[in-house]
Amino acid sequence: MSPRKSVAEARRTRERIKERGVAIASVEGLEGLTIGRLATDLGMSKAGVLGHFGTKQALQLATLDAAAAAFSRLVWEPADGAQPGLPRLRAICEAWITYLETARDTFPGGCLFTTASIEFDARDGLVHDAVARLFAFWRRRLAAEVRTAVAAGDLPADTxxxxxxxxxxxxxxxxxxxxxxxxxxxxxxxxxxxLDRILAPR
Incomplete structure (x- = not known):
């Protein structure tokens, strides 16, 4: 096997592990994400899974990153082509509804971030900090979209x-x-x- 093929296969295996990790964590939480469970589900050895991430915490963080990429693809990207201002903000909000209603293949247990925020809100550590950073980032991004809507005259200046x-x-x-x-x-x-009340152009 060529080194290039070996690297590509390792990357594909890592992606398979993260995809399955996202599905499990959305149902059972990030603490329910174990090396043994993933090895069984994917037909791998524990050593094979561990070799890609090293620790359970590294696996949890990688799973969060994969889930965040899926969230971006399903919620933010569909609104990219909408007119800046309230139309784009409403498009984001509608995509978010669709994500929660239909993204069962990726998140069979619902929004992983809602689960993780409850699971880790009272804990210290890197996973708690990663969840908090993601929520803070999305809140800043939403606030920026609201500012754009205000600047466009779609929402009142005192919003x-x-x-x-x-x-x-x-x-x-x-x-x-x-x-x-x-x-x-x-x-x-x-x-x-x-949403109609919150985003009403009073």
């Missing part, structure tokens, strides 16, 4: 972007709960009605 971002994150965490815990068929529509 508080940080407050809007805070409310949007809370709304989507509630939507994830309604879908996962209650299987509420009206959850998406309730979310859209809440």
């Amino acid at each position: 508080d972007p940080e407050q809007i971002a805070y409310e949007l994150v809370g709304l989507y965490m509630a939507l994830n709960q309604e879908i996962q815990l209650f299987a509420a068929p009206e959850a998406a529509e309730r979310t859209r009605r809440a």
